[in-house]
Amino acid sequence: MAVTFNRAVRTLQRSGTRDVGERFIQLILLVCAISSIFAIFLIIVFVFSQGVPFLAEAGSSFLTKSVWLPADSFAAGTWGVFPIILGSLIVTLGAVAIGAPLGIACAVFLAEIAPPAVRRVLVPSVSALAGVPSVVYGFFALLVIVPWIRGQFGGFGTSVLACWIILSVMILPTIISVSTDAVRAVPREYKEGSLAMGATRWQTIRSVLIPAASSGIMASVILGMGRAIGETMAVLLVAGNSVTIPSSIFAPVSTLTATIALEMGYATGAHQQALFAMGVVLFVFIMILTGLANLASRRRVTF
């Protein structure tokens, strides 16, 4: 405190009026601040510039047809990404169905029940889970989960189920951290009132805390969904990447992200544009999910 004070005084003694300088600095800082907006603008302009003309030319058959033959030249019907979009949705919804209950329960535990000693381990564990690179998750899944599925259920092992398992783990940190904040944000009075009226701890959690935090919890699940649908490397390694509608959860599947990553390396011409068009589709999904998450977290719960 004293040090910062002295430093301020010293700087003051050196200074004259620097109005022009101050203005200039403010301008530079403003440019920094709007760089995020500029970044999004750039991304949209470039990705859409390749994807949208292709979408316009291929029309609705791009989204509804099931034949994906990128090696062929541009011919109507060979650019059907329906199985790929469906694959993305199947993989995402399954991962959320597994990950959301676990993540929400963990968040309630973290916010309400965990003794300080457990919390001191759990909080950094969640950030470490968020920090593990997705290729490492994919690596683990490919060498542990995939052989396990192959041994238990037959087939190749690279499958819908493998994606569900690894993605459900990867979305945990998002769901846990956003849900924990939501539960913590419930006013103390609600909880105290419930306990004072003789409700037990679990009754309070179930009938007061979770309903009061429901909008934030919903937002966390939607954000987790966005994380799952956008995840690339882990899915790429364990999905099997065959462009067919999976017949069971042990069958291989392909997703928008994995197909883009897999085929960008050698795609040219119309094929490359088709991959950008898939990027546009993915982008639209993400924007819808982001909008829904915002709506959910804005909704007020009143008693």
Next chain:
Amino acid sequence: MAAKRREMVPMGLLWGAGIATIVILIVILAYILAKGLPLISWHFLTTNPGVRGQTGAGIYSTIVATVAVTGVALLVAAPLSVGGAIYLNEYTRENLLRKVIRQAAEVLAGIPSIIIGLFGFLFFVIYLLPYTGGWSVLSAGLTLAFMVLPISLRISEEALKAVPGELREGSLGLGATKWQSITTVVLPTALPGIITGLILGMGRAIGETAAILLTAGGALGVIQSLRDPACPMTLYIYNILTEYNDTSAAYGTAAVLIIAILAITFITDWLMNRYTKKLQGL
């Protein structure tokens, strides 16, 4: 008492969820560290990868590539994010611009890395080819800057917001200009928080693969300049898994990555605790 017993099941499940999360982390880390740590040696860290993942070689050039790519990303994203956070917190009130920028950062953080990779490929690799050299460290680093930016912007803003208003008022009251009080009072106070944001952004850059796959080129030689193609550690793991029969080098590389990520988690945790304590002391 009956009520209490009925509660044991749901309360047990909540405990189970908390413990399960820790166990999942430990299982994944233990598996990779158990197989990877024995492979890490001075030789492994300082020798270049062999042809097609031959055993006995190292990962030197991939470490260099990761450091270079991350460095470029931070060099671009750090001033933008810290400057942006200063503007948002010190020069604006809660208004439309601030809301729009915060929303933009949130959207940017939510864009999947493969889409940012598509953009990076088109913009840096193809469009700016004469400047970036096509697939290169520079293209990959600049692409990653788009991912680091929103993370460190948000955390820097939080850190600045936590600085007590009295400090600014005291400084301004002594006649310091706005910029003077920011550089001499606000920034030094918020420094641990700002550094935390940058380190977390660094972690994101170190662990990123999908965007790198489309922009870095994947060449295994030691880079001579930023315009050379490169293969950072994450991409090397992917290439080993998909192209080579011998996957042992992938364990060693993954173990190095995990150690880096754990170090980042502990350092940021420690810094944030210190920051919170420091602010409480003011």
